[in-house]
Amino acid sequence: MANTLDDRKYAESHEWALLQDDGTIRVGITDHAQELLGDLVFVELPEVGQAVGKGDECSVVESVKAASDIYSPVSGEIIAVNDSLSDEPEMINESPYDDGWIFTLQPVDASELDELLDAEAYDDSVAE
Amino acid sequence: MPFIPHSEQDIKEMLSTIGVNSIEDLFDEIPESLRCKDLASIPTGLSEMDVTRLMRDRAAQDGLPLCFLGAGAYEHHIPAAVWEITTRGEFYSAYTPYQAEASQGTLQLLYEYQSMMASLTAMDVSNASLYDGASALAEAVLMAVRANRKSKSKKILMPRTVNPVYRKVTEAIVKNQAIELVEVPYDPVTGQTDKVALEKFSGEDFAALVIPQPNFFGVIEDVDALAQWAVDNKMLSIAVVNPMALALLKPPGEWAEDGVDIVCGEGQPLGAPLASGGPYFGFMCCKQKHVRQMPGRIIGRTTDLDGKEGFTLTLQAREQHIRRSKATSNICTNQGLLVTAATIYMSLLGPEGLKKVALNSHQNTQALSQRLQKIKGIEPVFTGASFHESVLKLDTNIEITIEKLAHDHHILGGYDLAKDYPELENTLLVCATETRTTADIEQYATVLESLL
Numbered sequence: 001m002a003n004t005l006d007d008r009k010y011a012e013s014h015e016w017a018l019l020q021d022d023g024t025i026r027v028g029i030t031d032h033a034q035e036l037l038g039d040l041v042f043v044e045l046p047e048v049g050q051a052v053g054k055g056d057e058c059s060v061v062e063s064v065k066a067a068s069d070i071y072s073p074v075s076g077e078i079i080a081v082n083d084s085l086s087d088e089p090e091m092i093n094e095s096p097y098d099d100g101w102i103f104t105l106q107p108v109d110a111s112e113l114d115e116l117l118d119a120e121a122y123d124d125s126v127a128e
Numbered sequence: 129m130p131f132i133p134h135s136e137q138d139i140k141e142m143l144s145t146i147g148v149n150s151i152e153d154l155f156d157e158i159p160e161s162l163r164c165k166d167l168a169s170i171p172t173g174l175s176e177m178d179v180t181r182l183m184r185d186r187a188a189q190d191g192l193p194l195c196f197l198g199a200g201a202y203e204h205h206i207p208a209a210v211w212e213i214t215t216r217g218e219f220y221s222a223y224t225p226y227q228a229e230a231s232q233g234t235l236q237l238l239y240e241y242q243s244m245m246a247s248l249t250a251m252d253v254s255n256a257s258l259y260d261g262a263s264a265l266a267e268a269v270l271m272a273v274r275a276n277r278k279s280k281s282k283k284i285l286m287p288r289t290v291n292p293v294y295r296k297v298t299e300a301i302v303k304n305q306a307i308e309l310v311e312v313p314y315d316p317v318t319g320q321t322d323k324v325a326l327e328k329f330s331g332e333d334f335a336a337l338v339i340p341q342p343n344f345f346g347v348i349e350d351v352d353a354l355a356q357w358a359v360d361n362k363m364l365s366i367a368v369v370n371p372m373a374l375a376l377l378k379p380p381g382e383w384a385e386d387g388v389d390i391v392c393g394e395g396q397p398l399g400a401p402l403a404s405g406g407p408y409f410g411f412m413c414c415k416q417k418h419v420r421q422m423p424g425r426i427i428g429r430t431t432d433l434d435g436k437e438g439f440t441l442t443l444q445a446r447e448q449h450i451r452r453s454k455a456t457s458n459i460c461t462n463q464g465l466l467v468t469a470a471t472i473y474m475s476l477l478g479p480e481g482l483k484k485v486a487l488n489s490h491q492n493t494q495a496l497s498q499r500l501q502k503i504k505g506i507e508p509v510f511t512g513a514s515f516h517e518s519v520l521k522l523d524t525n526i527e528i529t530i531e532k533l534a535h536d537h538h539i540l541g542g543y544d545l546a547k548d549y550p551e552l553e554n555t556l557l558v559c560a561t562e563t564r565t566t567a568d569i570e571q572y573a574t575v576l577e578s579l580l
Contacts, residue, residue, distance in 0.1 A: 041445075042420060047277055062420070067445040069454065 261394025346517025
């Protein structure tokens, strides 16, 4: 059974969004998503400075089975990307909620987070 | 059971099952105005004997003209072994096999082909081929727009010295994706891409610059300067090259400081005969960092569970059977048979053989151009150095001259450049590959002189 954490919000498209102390939001994919994808071999990171809208495709994760788009869970500007994924994409498999984060954005409106699912609701949506 | 699908009885039963009266009723949704009534202009079938006779007669009408025509497709000598081996049953399939890994021989051949192309272009990777040179350039443009994520623009700088057919095909393929091709003029003196005109685009946001080598006029471009200009202006560079020329010229992977990003072109000079325009094949190579944006199939070498060498399709996750509408391209096939011929051609000739072909073609064209310039009324047009084509201005109606050469003397005299470059009136693009002899050149010159 895939792991879900209570400290963050989730999109139905399997991204998590974690509000940090400095008001920025860190984004990655869920444990459930990485299990489905299998061994990741490549991550196409967004560009720092890129403006993204809620639901925009902004990154691609590629496993041996499939290449899948990552959609930004909220609107904002990309302020950091996890460059270490370029050499170690498997970090997403090993640590999806921590070392396997994909990008950080400065949200336009952090209240957009409220529109996302909490851990329980995400688990329910996955179980369906 | 005889293999006769859809007997009258079958059709009747199927229609009655779904409650429809006639097959015609299945097409009700298509408005009357869009239907083609009948196919009256299509003749009834012919027997094999009749078709063979018809095609033989048609082929005979072409005759065996003496060819001084290039302009994108070139008559090179193809050793007999090339097509003897290519048409062996084991190779004689022009398609990527569906159960790909079961066909280790085909995959190994494609892997060898990719290795040869990567070596010839000095690039990191090659795909297993595309349809032809023109569609390869279109795919390269689409790829550059995807790969240049620093650029917000969907604009491409396209020199007018790029093969006009390639430009038209590219336009047709990319325009519906809102990609704009912006023309760069050529220098009327040298025949090279005009660097002063190019400089006016400096600082503007473009996804990529296309660099032909040699260009459509046969002229050698200042590729180092062009590739460096692209880097300085934060665009990718796409080389569209004649692979034969690379046997002599600096490969695109070594242009400027770090080489170009994408190389594409027409593979016909490598073992494919001239045949009314095809089938030929396109090739594409790129830097490792762009490999996930490269369209087409890529074959990799690996080891199996027992540690034995094996070949496999690789990087499939970006292809359309997995990625659907988000695939890098809707290219799902390649020109396997032509690639087989090219691989055998390159294997038989080797780097030295290719170099000899390229050098002889260059020298023969030099000899042809100089010989024709001795005729009163024929002048060279460009000062730029050329590979194996030359541009000459005639003081007579060139359309009629080409027609007379072909009809009365069985000589394909060259390409009328005014068709694509209205400013180059009565201007002929000629080519003499390694297959032309001194006597051929003399014959052409004598006949042409008599027509002027």
